[in-house]
Amino acid sequence: MKIIIADDNSFIREGMKIILSTYGDFEVLATVNDGQEAVDFCKNNEVDVALLDVRMPNMNGVEATKFIAEHTSCKPMILTTFDDDQYIFDAIKNGAKGYLLKNTEPERIRDAIKSVYHGNTVMQEVVLDKLKSNIDGSKKAETKIDASLFTEREMGIMALIAKGYSNKSIAKQLFISEGTVANYITSVLGKTxxxxxxxxxxxxxxGSLE
Known part of the structure; x- marks a missing residue:
């Protein structure tokens, strides 16, 4: 797996390079100082996964994520010290395939990179908790989307996804099969x-697709 690391802290990015290079699965092609350098490298080279910090000069990691996701085959993944709600929301909306904090154990970072490489999306527990905290404690999830675009069942499934339910849990809650849940999710993805x-x-x- 070909990887680049973007972080404006040279100690962190070079340290991460040393750690990842000890795993035979990875080849760290480059370490760069900011989001713009990451974008330029991904445009001109074949990169599988880009590890991006959030706060960087010239172009931050969230902005770089959007460009990399839209214009290259590379899978962007946030690796940062910041678990600010807005960073998480923006990164995911911009196409981030993973969001982990730097204090994560190296083995878990390794496994997350491999999972993202194989097409999965990886969110650390603290990040998922941030997402779910938006509606925790409320009896009903408030939504800002136009409900007329979706069937009542699709709206119900989206609400349960927002609460952190797995496909299996959604199926049990709605008394339908996991395959049917997956079909509804595919329909929502297609519409949005x-x-x-x-x-x-x-x-x-x-309520935002941007």
Whole structure:
């Protein structure tokens, strides 16, 4: 797996390079100082996964995520010290395939990169908790989306996704099969142009596809 690391702290990015290079699965092609350098490298080279910090000069990690996701085959993944709600929302909406904090154990970072490489989306527990906290404690999830675009069943499934329910839990809650849940999710993704269920949760909570 070909990786780049973007972080304006040279100690962190070089340290991460050393750690990841000890795993035979990874080849760290480059370490760069900011989001713009990450974008430029991904445009001109074949990169599988880009590890991006959030706060960087010239172009931050959230902005770089959007460009990399839209214009390259590379999968952007946030690795940062910041778990600010807006950073999380924006990164996921912009196409981030993962959001982890730097204090995560190296083995978990390794496993997350591999999972993202294989097409999955990886969110650390604290990040998922941030998403779910928007509606925790409320009897009904408030949504800002136009309900007329979706069937009543699709709206119900999106609400449960926003609450953090798995497909299996949704199926049990609604007395339908997991395959039927998956079909409804596919329908929602098709109507919205979103790519995965975490983005559905963000969309349901914020009403924004941008």
């Amino acid at each position: 142009g979103l790519e995965h269920r975490t983005q559905i949760a963000i969309y349901y909570l914020t």
